[in-house]
Amino acid sequence: MKYLVATFNIEAEADLLEASRDLLADGAAQAGFETFEETEQGMDAYVQKELFDREALDAYIADFPISDAHITYSIQDAEDKDWNQEWEEQGFEPIYVADQVVIYDAKHPELYTDTSNRPDIIEIGIEAKLAFGTGNHETTRMIISQLLQMPIKTKRVLDCGTGTGILGLTASKLGAKEVVGYDIDEWSVENAKHNALLNGVDNMEVLFGNSSVLNHISGVFDVVMANINRNILLDDMRLFRSVMNTDATLILSGFYEEDVPVLLEKANELGLHETARHTDNNWTCLVLKVRS
Numbered sequence: 001m002k003y004l005v006a007t008f009n010i011e012a013e014a015d016l017l018e019a020s021r022d023l024l025a026d027g028a029a030q031a032g033f034e035t036f037e038e039t040e041q042g043m044d045a046y047v048q049k050e051l052f053d054r055e056a057l058d059a060y061i062a063d064f065p066i067s068d069a070h071i072t073y074s075i076q077d078a079e080d081k082d083w084n085q086e087w088e089e090q091g092f093e094p095i096y097v098a099d100q101v102v103i104y105d106a107k108h109p110e111l112y113t114d115t116s117n118r119p120d121i122i123e124i125g126i127e128a129k130l131a132f133g134t135g136n137h138e139t140t141r142m143i144i145s146q147l148l149q150m151p152i153k154t155k156r157v158l159d160c161g162t163g164t165g166i167l168g169l170t171a172s173k174l175g176a177k178e179v180v181g182y183d184i185d186e187w188s189v190e191n192a193k194h195n196a197l198l199n200g201v202d203n204m205e206v207l208f209g210n211s212s213v214l215n216h217i218s219g220v221f222d223v224v225m226a227n228i229n230r231n232i233l234l235d236d237m238r239l240f241r242s243v244m245n246t247d248a249t250l251i252l253s254g255f256y257e258e259d260v261p262v263l264l265e266k267a268n269e270l271g272l273h274e275t276a277r278h279t280d281n282n283w284t285c286l287v288l289k290v291r292s
Contacts, residue, residue: 002049005078006033006057010042012069019256019282020069022137026229026254027060042071046078065230065256097144101170106198122173125198126164127191139227139253142278142285144170146251152176152223158214158243160226160236162206165192167225172201179204180221182213211236220245230255234266241270246290249275253285260284 006028012020021043025036032051037044052075061071094104094113102115106125115121144167153175159168162181172179181204183189192206207213224240226233233252240250250272252263257279264274267288276287 003046003078004049004052004075006045006047006073006075007039008042008045008071008073010069010071012066016066016069020064020066020071022283023065023229023256024061024071027064028057030060031057065259095141097141098148100148101144101173103166106195122170124166124169124173126166126195127198138280138283139285140166142280142283143167143225143227143251143253146276146278146285146287147171147174147223147225150223150249155222156180156219157223158221158225158240160211160224160240161228161232162192163188163227165195165204165206167227168192168204168206169195169199169201171223171225172196172204173199176223177203180207180217181205182207182209182211184208184210211239214239214243217243219243221248223249223251225251226254227252228254230259230263233263237263237266238270241272241290244290248290250288251285252288253283255284256282257284260286 008024010017010020010024021038024043025045028045031047031053033045033047035046064071092105094102096102101122101124103124103126106127115123147170152171154177157168157171157176157179159171159179159181162168162183165181168179168181181192183192183206186208189206189208196204196206220243222245224244226236226240233255244250255263263286267273271291272288273291274286275289278285
């Protein structure tokens with residue numbers, strides 16, 4: 001398959017550069033990009049030629065969430081090789097969350113330190129093509145940390161935009177009765193199913209599609225998780241609310257602290273109120289409950 005490489009240049013204050021990279025990667029992924037390499041000036045990103053959506057990329061950059069960041073890019077043919085395979089071959093170091101969960105690269109067990117002396121630790125093996133979804137990102141870690149603080153046993157859990165399935169797998173390992181996940185990316189759906197099998201998780205169903213799949217799922221959920229960008233959260237929050245039971249918890253992340261007011265305004269319209277908030281490197285996680 002033929003790839004293009006986009007070289008992105010980000011002009012931003014030093015304290016905004018990392019945040020700008022993360023947001024740009026999120027937007028570029030929506031335009032078809034699948035592998036990212038950090039550079040001093042910004043980042044390089046790789047996309048299959050036939051999947052590149054230039055219009056979506058340009059629209060995202062034009063409405064970039066950080067107004068003080070200026071982004072330009074150039075596109076050229078990439079060297080003919082499998083960039084995802086190269087990332088997979090490198091593997092990733094084990095990631096510990098709150099010293100209670102460890103996420104390790106199932107393809108590279110040699111990178112994982114033996115934890116047989118820690119019977120209390122929850123181990124999750126992941127085979128991932130991209131770093132987002134391994135637990136390495138602040139938003140993923142914050143949601144996992146929040147799950148560790150909640151009574152998950154016997155709960156029915158929904159994982160919106162499941163990716164590698166890491167959040168749903170964590171919920172299952174914490175004792176959830178049933179987990180349902182969905183993703184708009186077909187490969188992610190298959191990867192999440194594969195990771196569930198790797199971890200011996202048999203109570204997690206993964207569906208292909210966007211939030212409209214919720215119209216075809218019966219019953220309601222005790223916990224709803226969504227680690228997606230701000231605009232999609234605003235568009236989909238009403239559907240999330242429609243599948244929550246009267247005492248359900250909604251956990252949202254994938255956005256920055258400055259996005260909180262508009263998200264809370266939407267939540268308030270839907271009868272939800274904030275019960276907790278976590279921030280990490282300006283990334284934010286909101287915990288919402290149905291207003292009694």
